[in-house]
Amino acid sequence: MALPSERAGRAISACGTAVAGLLRPRRSAEGGGRSSSRRPGRRPLGRMRYVAAASPGLVDRHFGGPLGDAPAKAPVVTFDRRDSYQDRFARELRGGAGGASPARHAIPTSEGFVGAVTLGLGWGMVPEVQAGPLLRAGRLIQPAPERPVDAPLYWQQCKPDSPALAAVADAVTTAAAEALRS
Numbered sequence: 001m002a003l004p005s006e007r008a009g010r011a012i013s014a015c016g017t018a019v020a021g022l023l024r025p026r027r028s029a030e031g032g033g034r035s036s037s038r039r040p041g042r043r044p045l046g047r048m049r050y051v052a053a054a055s056p057g058l059v060d061r062h063f064g065g066p067l068g069d070a071p072a073k074a075p076v077v078t079f080d081r082r083d084s085y086q087d088r089f090a091r092e093l094r095g096g097a098g099g100a101s102p103a104r105h106a107i108p109t110s111e112g113f114v115g116a117v118t119l120g121l122g123w124g125m126v127p128e129v130q131a132g133p134l135l136r137a138g139r140l141i142q143p144a145p146e147r148p149v150d151a152p153l154y155w156q157q158c159k160p161d162s163p164a165l166a167a168v169a170d171a172v173t174t175a176a177a178e179a180l181r182s
Contacts, residue, residue: 042154046180050085050149053131053140054123063143068093075103075122079113085125085149125149
């Protein structure tokens with residue numbers, strides 16, 4: 001059974017999907033969702049921690065040498081083409097040079113992304129709340145546990161006077177306070 005913080009973290013992670021799919025407004029100008037960029041009118045939610053993770057088999061095959069080189073050579077899983085966490089992690093390991101491997105798999109769903117990393121398609125920056133149970137079970141390994149990447153999250157709401165979205169914003173903010181780092 002998932003811990004309350006894990007359930008809340010998954011809720012925050014899936015927030016954009018829930019708002020876009022289950023609570024789809026009639027006009028996009030009434031929508032709301034989470035964002036990782038700070039702009040005027042966005043409500044800070046907290047920071048989501050991502051950890052570099054890979055399957056034990058992928059670590060055995062690709063992370064045997066110097067850690068700084070491995071992320072640039074091993075296949076990588078990204079969420080989509082705009083996902084820069086893996087490149088950021090690889091650059092930090094290499095003192096600002098290069099990025100993650102060009103051998104990439106884009107998996108644009110939260111569960112699918114973690115599943116692809118767990119199956120060994122590549123390494124990836126996995127939300128800590130999703131990685132935790134898999135790390136404890138030995139299904140994932142952290143090649144660099146001392147180097148997490150924290151991403152600030154914000155709630156954006158295009159129509160601030162929408163009562164329905166105000167209720168969603170309050171619920172998301174409450175869950176974020178429990179699940180995210182401040």
